[in-house]
Structure formats: structure tokens, C-alpha cells
Amino acid sequence: MPKGKLSKRQSAIYEYICSYTEEHGYPPSVREIGKAVQLASPSTVHMHLKVLEELGLISRDPKKPRTMKIVPRSSDGSRSSVKLASISQDINANVITLPVIGNVAAGTPILAEQNVEDTLSLPTSIVGDASTFILRVHGESMINAGIFNGDYIIVKEQQDAHDGQIVVALIDDSATVKTFYREKNCIRLQPENDTMEPIYSDNPRILGIVTALIRSLS
Template identity: 45%
Template sequence: MLEELTSREEAILRVIKESVHQKGYPPSVREIGQKVGLRSSSTVHSYLRRLEEKGVIRRDPTKPRAIEVLGSESREQPDTFNWVPVLGRVAAGAPVLAVENREAFFPLPIEFTGQGEFFMLTVKGESMIDVGIFDGDLVIVKKQATAINGEIVVALLEDESTVKRFIKEKDHIKLKPENKNMTPIITREAKILGKVVGLLRKM
């Protein structure tokens, strides 16, 4: 029986599998680090060593990219999940800095998220309560740089992020709260980080 993996180990394993599936060969240590938010190559090597010790992968020390995934048949359909990083917090109110922190990963079924690249942020504030997004919720965000009018997005304003309804007007962008007691943010420029596609809440 294979030893249970941590969320970070699962994320690294998925990066390896996706690279082999899409490109035909494993990712480099640097590529793995970029995908899972690890800046240190030695830390990535440490995780790879743990995966090897757990019998999940096998490496050839004479070749830099020689990583073979083992026991995939006995693992419980790992490719049916997206391991989504929790990056920090996002304001449902005045914009706040979204602190990137990829220590946490959350498995979400692909049949729920669909294909694509996703991240999650913890909501802070009450500007979206009229559409059921509350303080402390985790919003699931699909990465994309554009939005259609009416979509709920995570937008970046001068290095600070906020979750609002996106409305593009003739000469400006309106980031509209869903709280009748709050006023919209009017701006000429806003970087779209992604579209909110779902949320999780602790009961």
C-alpha cells in the first residue's frame, strides 16, 4: 500500500504527470518549483526525494529530467482532481493586497472546475454579500486576463486585489459591489486576474 502524500507532494506529482502527458517528458526542477510556488531548487529536490522514498517516483541520478512515475495504477485516479493553490486573501470591500502563499493546496474534482488553471483566495469584507459571497469564504478563480460584462472577477488595482462584478463602460471600468450600501470602484485600468467560478464555505 502506497504511503499517503501531503497536498504539496500531490501537487508536485500532478505537475510531473501533466508534463509527461502534454510534452512527453518530465519537467525540470525549476519548472516544478514555478508551478507549485517553491523558489529553492534544493526544496524541490527534497520533495522529489520524499516522493521517491514513498515509492511514487523513480529518478535516474545521471539524467536531470529522468523522473518515472510509479504505482499510478494503484493510486486513486489522481488525474480526476485539480490541486488548486490557496494564494492568500482578496477584498470584498476596499481592495487589499493578495498575499501569495502556496503552502496550501486544495483538491477539486475536474468535473466541478472544468479544464484550466485555477487558484483560490480567502474573501475579506462584505461587498459581495447580495450574491452569497461572505467574509471568510474561499473563492475559486479561473485564471484569465479578460472578462465579459457582468462576470464576477478578481481584479488587481495598483498591486491590490478585489472581487467585484466587472462592467466595461465607454471610457472606464466599473467594479461593482453586490451590497446596496457600498459604491462602485471607477477606474480607467484594472488588471483581471481571473473569473470567480465557485466558492467553498465552512459551516
């Protein structure tokens, strides 16, 4: 590793990514990296990761948003290139690292850097499609559908939906989770909560459809 080109913090980040990946079989999240090297800002972690990528120490597959892999060192490196190559292949085949979306700015792509607050690594058997992101649920508008405040939902990125599908839509610069219905002259975004009223919109921006849910039991 060209340590001379890295700051002390960047070297620490790279070593943490390597050791974490060897132990778990998939890379750490941005939040885990920040905690390990005492960086509170995800954007600062992203900046250091970009340096590691430019130096060829890690790579990201553009077809799989936020997927991170270790680039094996040469044979004179301190780590086994064969072992790391095997780990990288396993990650690529079985695990994908998905972006966790925070606040979505109007007019920006859903996966724009400023929208991503963290990443989570999940098996491809659960995720299925690389054009996928994760959103943390805020509020109780979908409790009758079994989606609660604080849950993480897995969302397949697409711009249209069929009646009855649960979607993530952008309304007034805020992402909302609702059930999608086409009315005669508009779209109805129906909350799954008997105390809440539907949202009617002529042309809501559909960010994707919900395909799965993650909930912490702690």
C-alpha cells in the first residue's frame, strides 16, 4: 500500500476496511468507519474513501450503487492477495452495499452524494436488484401495512408504480411512504393509518417501490 500518499487517518480507514472485511466477509458501513476512526461527519468519511479509490486501494462498481470492494495488494504487501481476492469475489457475488437515504433534495438524483447518510451491506438474495436503496421510515402513516417508525425499507428505484404497490414519493421536497393508486385525474397516495387522510397529486415524483423491510428488535 502506498502509505506515503495517505494521511494517518486515511491509512487507519483502509486498515479498518481490510480487517472488518476479513472478519465479516463484507465491508463496513460509512457510519461504522466513522466511529472506528473518530469521524462524526459521513461526508468527511466519503472524502477519505474517494482518496482510497483514486489510489486504487478500494473500488466501487458503478452498476451497483455504493458497493465497496478491497483491491488486493501486490504479492509484497502485508496481506495475502489471494485471500483478499477471494473475499472480494464473495462480496461481489453474495453481498451488496446499499446507500441509506436521508433527506432528499428536490431536483437531485436519489443517489446523489448529499442524500446518502450511511450504507448497509445486505445479501443479494434479499435485495435482488442493484438499482436499490434503503430509506429509514419516519412517522406512523403506514402502521396498518406493518411499517413502523424507525424501520428501514428496501426500495427498488423506478419512476412508476401499479395500483396497490407501496411507494416512496417526493412531495414538497420530502420523501413519503404511501400506497399508490391512480385516480381519474390524479394520483392518490394512501396512508395505511385510519387517522390520516390521503394525499392527492397531479404528478408526484415516484422514487421507487418498497420490496422489503428491516426492523431492529432491540
